Amino acid sequence: MTSSSLSRVTTPPLSTDIAGLAALFLTSGVTHLAKPEVFEPLVPNSLPRRRELVYASGVAELVCAAGLLHPRTRRLAGWASAVLLVAILPGNVQMSANHGKRAQRKQTTGAKAMFAGTLARLPLQLPLIRTALKAAGR
Template identity: 80%
Template sequence: MPRTVAPLTKDIAALAGLFITSGTTHLVKPEVFEPLVPSSLPRRRELIYVSGIAELACAAGLLHPRTRRYAGLASAALLLAILPGNVQMSANYGKRAQRKGTPAAQAAFAGTLARLPMQLPLIRTALKAAGR
């Protein structure tokens, strides 16, 4: 029995919108993301471009019923793949907050820490789009 296609719900559409916004920013202003790429990875600028293209492809796939299932799986995988970048961002902001000690630097660090657990509902939404 074939699986039914997950409907385009508000949360799936919002995930697609997030990918469109972020993917476009990756391509137009890649320098914003350079500090997020762990220094151990080679060809950092190229990785930023590839992840931006992947985000745009996932967004397009999530919006179309015929590709939503596969795009949901790809989106979950992408969100897991970029998690080290989010951790790197928190580490960078943590060092900055420790060095500067200003309320603004500490608030920025707290914001990056708060962002990390938000990956879970995004991954859950991606898996929902995949019918899982």
């Protein structure tokens, strides 16, 4: 891109879905910082320093949320949000694996329902990533 084409790049408007993604990041980011122990089991076993990673992802979510809301930072925050959503996908897979093991062990309706819910959540990452890319102007 030339400098003249960069000046013509417009910021995507703050649509309902982008505002919703910001709200989701805000809620999740605050929860990561207030109750990190909830998220520690979701950090894949191969990664060290679980608590620090939970805090870092919470801060990243809050930064993305704020960035998505402001027109001057929305494009960059959209890219950062898409990267963050891809980066946390292994944690969502780990959550499903944990609940799957628990459902196998307990064989209760509640444990099976929780496992089903975590599985259903995985494909929902795609529309979130799509919304982040929309905020990035893609």
